[in-house]
Structures are given as structure tokens and as C-alpha cells.
Amino acid sequence: MGLQNGQGGLNTLSALMADSTDAGEAKASVEKADAACVTGHNVLTAKELIEFIQIYASTLLAAGGQTSRVDRTACRIARAYGFEVELAIFPKHLMLSVIKPAEGGIPAERRTAVSSIVSGAPNFQRVAALNALSWSIADENLSLAKAREHFSAICAVPTLNPVLLRFLVACANAAFCGLFNGDAVAMGLVFCATFLGFYLRQKLLHWGLDLKVTFFLCSFAASLVASLGVLLHLGNTPQTGMAASVLFLIPGIPLINAMLDILDGHVLMGVSRLIQASTLIICIALGLATTMLLMGVDSL
Amino acid sequence: MMLVDCLVDGVLASVAAVGFAAISRPTKRIAVMAGLLAAAGHMSRFLLLQASMGIASASLCAGLIISFCSMPIARRCHTPAEMFVFPALLPMIPGMFAYKAILATLQFLNTAGTPQGQTVLVSVVYNGLTAFFIMCALAIGAILPLLLFHREAPLGRTLHKLSQGGNAD
Numbered sequence: 260m261g262l263q264n265g266q267g268g269l270n271t272l273s274a275l276m277a278d279s280t281d282a283g284e285a286k287a288s289v290e291k292a293d294a295a296c297v298t299g300h301n302v303l304t305a306k307e308l309i310e311f312i313q314i315y316a317s318t319l320l321a322a323g324g325q326t327s328r329v330d331r332t333a334c335r336i337a338r339a340y341g342f343e344v345e346l347a348i349f350p351k352h353l354m355l356s357v358i359k360p361a362e363g364g365i366p367a368e369r370r371t372a373v374s375s376i377v378s379g380a381p382n383f384q385r386v387a388a389l390n391a392l393s394w395s396i397a398d399e400n401l402s403l404a405k406a407r408e409h410f411s412a413i414c415a416v417p418t419l420n421p422v423l424l425r426f427l428v429a430c431a432n433a434a435f436c437g438l439f440n441g442d443a444v445a446m447g448l449v450f451c452a453t454f455l456g457f458y459l460r461q462k463l464l465h466w467g468l469d470l471k472v473t474f475f476l477c478s479f480a481a482s483l484v485a486s487l488g489v490l491l492h493l494g495n496t497p498q499t500g501m502a503a504s505v506l507f508l509i510p511g512i513p514l515i516n517a518m519l520d521i522l523d524g525h526v527l528m529g530v531s532r533l534i535q536a537s538t539l540i541i542c543i544a545l546g547l548a549t550t551m552l553l554m555g556v557d558s559l
Numbered sequence: 560m561m562l563v564d565c566l567v568d569g570v571l572a573s574v575a576a577v578g579f580a581a582i583s584r585p586t587k588r589i590a591v592m593a594g595l596l597a598a599a600g601h602m603s604r605f606l607l608l609q610a611s612m613g614i615a616s617a618s619l620c621a622g623l624i625i626s627f628c629s630m631p632i633a634r635r636c637h638t639p640a641e642m643f644v645f646p647a648l649l650p651m652i653p654g655m656f657a658y659k660a661i662l663a664t665l666q667f668l669n670t671a672g673t674p675q676g677q678t679v680l681v682s683v684v685y686n687g688l689t690a691f692f693i694m695c696a697l698a699i700g701a702i703l704p705l706l707l708f709h710r711e712a713p714l715g716r717t718l719h720k721l722s723q724g725g726n727a728d
Binding site for chain 2: 323325328380381382383384385386387390391394416418419423424427428429430431432434435437438439502503505506507509511512514515516518519521522523537540541543544545547548551559
């Protein structure tokens with residue numbers, strides 16, 4: 260519900276591109292915020308604001324937002340309330356200072372907080388909605404309490420139906436096998452392998468097993484199913500089916516985010532995301548190698 | 560025949576993009592748009608590969624096309640352009656090259672010192688470098704249009720002014 264409100268509000272800004280930070284706009288919103296302060300609800304302290312920005316930034320990072328986007332949106336929110344924010348983002352923690360600027364250069368108020376980033380799965384819906392929330396704070400003078408309501412509404416949006424998700428991912432991986440010139444038999448095998456592998460992934464993650472062990476086991480299980488094609492000589496391209504059967508596990512979004520972070524100059528975050536993704540890819544390769552060893556498949 | 564191949568490639572790519580994006584909880588609009596963008600990008604990469612272009616340069620072009628097309632959509636939907644670009648790029652992530660490089664590395668440990676080891680080593684370097692360059696190409700392709708036509712960038716400012724002027728007149 261809150262999400263709907265946020266997006267509806269954003270629609271009024273027909274000229275604004277959602278991606279951009281516009282200096283003029285920001286200045287205007289600072290003036291607006293100052294005006295709002297004068298007219299009465301000047302009760303916001305840095306202490307309250309820092310709590311909100313802290314949880315906002317760590318949620319956005321966990322949902323797979325680029326580092327520069329987190330930086331921009333946090334600044335946008337702080338400016339809307341007449342504050343400045345400085346962010347230092349590390350792979351597992353973030354530090355931020357919220358500053359109330361004053362005449363003469365010495366800030367009227369300054370607060371600093373360190374918070375840990377809870378690791379989470381990439382979530383497009385959340386990133387898009389949080390970005391929209393930052394714009395509606397900047398442009399509609401949303402009060403902090405209202406913003407908090409919207410924020411918890413965004414976080415409460417449920418994930419997709421797990422059965423539907425399993426089906427979609429299996430279809431996707433079968434199509435992917437088709438892109439590598441696999442024939443219909445290989446695609447069918449990949450569908451079954453992915454369905455099983457993704458089911459295992461959902462169950463194991465639900466039970467709270469370590470991510471790397473999960474990826475190893477899922478890759479092993481999926482490639483084991485697909486290796487039946489190689490053993491029984493089903494179709495013309497069983498090798499392609501086996502090679503494609505584990506591709507649904509590849510962490511694509513973290514990889515893209517890592518490269519974009521490096522290009523943006525957030526090298527530390529980029530390299531750490533790259534290493535995390537590479538670790539998972541190594542786990543996938545190890546699972547596949549185990550299957551190949553067990554089944555006596557020499558090459559893909 | 561070529562046209563049919565190309566269209567099949569596009570359909571498969573869009574199914575793959577939507578399915579893989581589903582893991583990351585897209586909204587309906589993101590899923591639909593990402594499917595279309597993925598089809599456009601992957602079909603152009605398919606054609607470029609048929610025209611014997613390198614896979615990294617072809618991926619760069621595909622990334623550029625996806626990113627350019629995503630900008631008007633992002634403007635209209637008030638959603639960050641990356642939200643459409645990321646899922647559309649997913650079918651082109653060099654996952655297979657990446658884990659083949661690691662498999663070849665494992666193989667190399669067993670064959671080191673034998674003549675076979677050299678061919679395996681070539682496979683390690685080839686797959687690893689290809690994966691890295693495709694990844695770089697995709698990222699550059701995705702970010703370049705956004706940097707160039709950002710509202711703060713000189714080109715973007717000019718375009719924005721032109722379109723505003725056009726509207727006012």
C-alpha cells in the first residue's frame with residue numbers, strides 16, 4: 260500500500276528521470292525543507308534521521324543496489340530534511356555521519372553511526388521502491404514517520420510463490436540450454452535438473468545452510484540429473500545439457516554490480532562483490548567436477 | 560533460415576531473462592520490459608557473432624543496445640534504468656566460461672608436466688580471459704549510455720534543454 264503511494268507520488272514528476280540526481284532539484288528541496296522547518300514541524304534531530312538512513316542504506320545495499328546509488332539516495336533523503344550525510348561503505352559494514360549544516364562552517368549537529376549490512380538476496384522490487392521512496396521524500400516533503408511507514412511497507416512485500424518460481428527458473432534454464440544449441444532432449448533434461456536443483460536450493464537456504472555448501476550441493480544434484488543424458492546417450496547434445504544444467508546458480512546480479520562498482524570507483528566494494536561471486540562460481544564448478552568424477556564424464 | 564534462428568534466439572533469451580530475473584523478485588513491469596530488452600540484446604549479439612565478430616565486442620554492442628533502449632523506458636516508468644538492464648543482461652553472463660575455466664584449472668593440476676597439460680592451460684587462460692572480458696564488456700555497455708546521457712552530463716544537459724525548448728515552443 261505504501262509502495263503504491265510512493266510510486267503514485269513519483270508519477271507527478273513527469274520531467275524527472277528516476278536515475279538522475281539533479282543539483283537544482285536538490286537545492287530546491289533543501290529550500291522546501293527549510294521552509295517546512297520554519298512553518299512548524301522542526302522537531303527532526305540528527306539522531307532520528309541517522310537511524311532511518313542507516314537502516315535504509317543497509318537494506319538497499321543488501322537488496323543489490325549499486326554503491327553509488329546508495330550514496331546518492333542517502334544524500335537525497337538527508338538533503339530533503341536539511342541535513343548532509345557522509346557515507347563510508349565496506350563489504351559488511353557501513354559508517355555514516357549525519358551533519359546539520361550551520362552558518363560559519365562549524366556544523367550545528369553531527370552524529371556518526373556504524374551498522375552492519377545483513378546479507379540478502381538481490382531484490383529488484385525493493386531497490387526500485389526504495390529509490391522511489393527517496394524521490395518522494397525529496398519532492399513531497401514526506402515526514403520521517405510517513406517515510407518509516409512506507410519503508411516498512413516496502414520491506415513487507417512478499418517474495419514470489421516458490422512453486423511458480425521453481426517453474427520459471429526451470430523454464431529459463433531450459434531456454435538457456437537452447438541458446439547453447441542444446442536439442443529438445445537436452446532441454447527437457449535441463450528442465451528436470453533445474454527444477455530439482457532449485458527446489459534443493461530453496462529448501463537448504465530455508466533450513467539456514469551455508470550459502471557456499473548449498474551452491475555446491477545444488478550444483479552436484481542438478482548436474483547429476485543432467486548426467487543421465489550423457490550416460491544413457493539421450494539425444495544428440497547431452498554434454499551441452501550437462502554443462503547448462505548448473506547455470507541457474509551463477510550469481511549474475513552480484514557480478515554485474517561488482518563490475519559497475521569498480522567502474523564507478525568504488526573499487527573496494529566492487530572487488531569484494533567480485534570475490535564473493537567468484538567463490539560461489541568455484542563452488543558450482545566443484546559440484547560439477549564431483550559429478551564428472553563419479554559418472555566418469557571426461558569433458559563437457 | 561537465418562531470420563528464424565535469430566527469432567528463436569530472441570525468444571529463448573527473453574524466457575531465460577524473465578526466469579532468471581524471477582529469482583530476484585522483479586515487478587511485473589520490470590519482468591516484461593527485461594524480457595523484451597533481453598531479446599533485442601541477444602538477437603543483436605547473435606547476428607554480430609554470425610558476422611564473425613568477437614564475443615566480447617559483440618557483448619559490448621548488445622550491452623549498449625540494451626542500455627540505450629532502457630533509458631526511455633526508465634524515464635517513462637520512473638524506475639532506475641539499471642532495474643531493466645540487469646535482468647536483460649543475465650542471459651549473457653559468461654557463467655559457462657567462468658566455471659569451465661575453474662574445471663580446466665582442476666584438470667591442469669592433474670596433468671601438469673605432461674604434454675596434455677599445455678592444452679589444458681590454454682583452455683584455463685582462454686576461458687578465464689573470455690569470461691572476464693565479456694563481464695567487462697557487459698558492464699561498460701550497461702553504464703556508458705547512462706553516464707553519457709545523465710542529466711548532469713554535458714550531452715544529457717544539451718539534450719534535456721533541446722527537448723524542453725521543443726516542448727515550450
